[in-house]
Amino acid sequence: MRQTRSRRRWLIGIGALVMAPLVGWIGVLAFPQVVCHHQVRAGVIRLYYDDMPEAAARALAQAVDHRLRASGFADSAKTVRAFLFQRPAAYGWITRLSGVPREAQGFNLSLIGNTFVSGPRVAALGEQSGRRPRYSVWEGDPAHTIAHEVGHQYVVDRIGRRALPQWKREGLAEYMANIGLIRADSTAGLVSRLGVFDDDQAWSATRGSARNGWDRIHYEAGLLVEFLMDVRGHTLTDIAADSVTQEGTRTALRAWAEPR
């Protein structure tokens, strides 16, 4: 009896030792306010930040809110959380805890509803490319990156945690991040951006001159989803269907764009 009790005590002790870092780890990812505690709110977004002037944070939150609302997918009754890190060490720590590459501009943990973005990583990509092409990951605008990551959250909120192919996942996030600005930009029609996608020169300042560069893959995915949504009138659920394929959508987009 005594032996059983002492063994149980041992087990509880070992359990506590194992659980303590786990609880701390989940705690920091679920409540990163501990390390990123300033906040501003604009519409559907609550933006937490560690180190930037409040006026700049407020303008950024408004830009994100504008993008999200214009996408048509924002739920005005629900506020989403994003954490913008200017301090590389804090962001590096968060990426390590999440198992995400340190170089990622941002990422979304949909399970706990938090988006994380690195200000310096976003800025570095913009500097490297001269902020071109517009509406690509090279534009160096944290509002784009935050809205893209929140877009991933919106997809999970609406259709659940089902596995979507990469082009649908990234294309939907790009669509939600950019479509409001694209519709207001007369130089950014679908056909002209298809031209940007095809132009190796447009991507030559970046590592993405190869067609299989992740930046260009994201850009094309955005075009494909935009075609399905805005030209074909698909809903999110339609797009998620297995019958909608990347090759089929590419062919249909080219056939539509050809005479234009």
Ligand SMILES: [Zn+2]
């Ligand atoms: Zn993404």
